[in-house]
Amino acid sequence: MFIRSERLFLRPGWPEDWPELLAAIDDEGVVRNLARAPWPYAAADARAFAGRAQEPRFPHFFVTLPEAAGARLVGVCGIHPGEHECELGYWIAREFWGCGFATEAVRAVLCVARLLGHERVHANHFADNPASGRVLRKCGFAPTGKRGMLHSPGRAVPADTIGFVRELDEADCDGPELMRAA
Numbered sequence: 001m002f003i004r005s006e007r008l009f010l011r012p013g014w015p016e017d018w019p020e021l022l023a024a025i026d027d028e029g030v031v032r033n034l035a036r037a038p039w040p041y042a043a044a045d046a047r048a049f050a051g052r053a054q055e056p057r058f059p060h061f062f063v064t065l066p067e068a069a070g071a072r073l074v075g076v077c078g079i080h081p082g083e084h085e086c087e088l089g090y091w092i093a094r095e096f097w098g099c100g101f102a103t104e105a106v107r108a109v110l111c112v113a114r115l116l117g118h119e120r121v122h123a124n125h126f127a128d129n130p131a132s133g134r135v136l137r138k139c140g141f142a143p144t145g146k147r148g149m150l151h152s153p154g155r156a157v158p159a160d161t162i163g164f165v166r167e168l169d170e171a172d173c174d175g176p177e178l179m180r181a182a
Contacts, residue, residue: 001059005108008101009071010061015051017062020073022046024093031154033129034091039154049076057116058086063105065096077105079113084122084165086113090135102135110139114168121168124150127160141166 003010013021022043025031031039038045054060060078064071075092088109092102113121123141125132141164149158 001054001061001112003061003108003112005104007065008074008104008108009064009066010077010105010108011064012054012059013050013052013062013076015047017073018043018046018050021050021062021076024073024075025091027094028154030091030094032152033126033132034154035089035124035150035152037091037154039156041154055080057118059112059116060089061105061109063090063092063101065101074101075105077102077109079109079118079121082122084120086118086121088113088121088123088166097131102132103138106135106139110166110168111173114170114173119168121166123164123166124148124161125164126150126152127162133162133164136164136166139166 001012022041025037025041028039031037031041058080060076060080063074063077065074073093074096075090077090079086079088088106090102090106110121123136125136144163144165146163148161148163150161151158
C-alpha cells in the first residue's frame with residue numbers, strides 16, 4: 001500500500017532501505033521517545049525493521065519526502081496491535097522536526113486505519129516529549145486521562161506516558177490534506 005499526501009509519500013519499507021533507515025534513526029534523541037527501538041540502534045536492527053513483513057490490518061510506512069534527486073526518508077509511521085485494538089506509532093528524523101511532517105503522516109495513516117475498518121486508534125507519548133502530544137492533538141486525538149509507565153529500550157528504564165485516543169469516521173479520509181491510497 002502506498003499513500004500520497006500533500007508533501008509526503010508513504011510506502012512500505014524494503015530490505016535495501018536499511019542504510020537510509022539507520023542513518024535517519026541513529027539519534028538517541030529520536031530513539032529515546034520510541035517504545036520499541038533499542039539504543040544504540042544497530043545495522044542489524046535497521047535490517048530487521050526494513051525487511052519486516054507488513055500485517056494486512058496493521059501497516060507501517062516509511063515516510064519519504066519526494067525531491068528532484070529522489071525521495072529522502074523522513075521517518076516511519078504506522079499502526080500496530082497493542083494493549084488496545086489499534087495503536088499508532090511514529091517518529092521523524094531530527095533534521096525534519098518542526099516541518100509538520102509528523103502531523104501530515106499521522107493524518108494519512110489515520111485515513112488508512114479507517115479504510116481498514118478500525119474505529120478507534122490509541123496512542124501514547126512520553127510525558128517529557130510534549131511535541132508528540134501536540135502532534136496527536138492536531139490530529140484530533142483526545143487525552144484519555146490515563147498515565148502509565150512504559151519501558152523504552154532506548155531509555156533502558158520505564159518512563160511516564162500520557163494516553164490519547166482518536167475515534168475514526170468517514171470524514172477522516174476527506175479534505176485537501178488527505179490523499180490517495182493505492
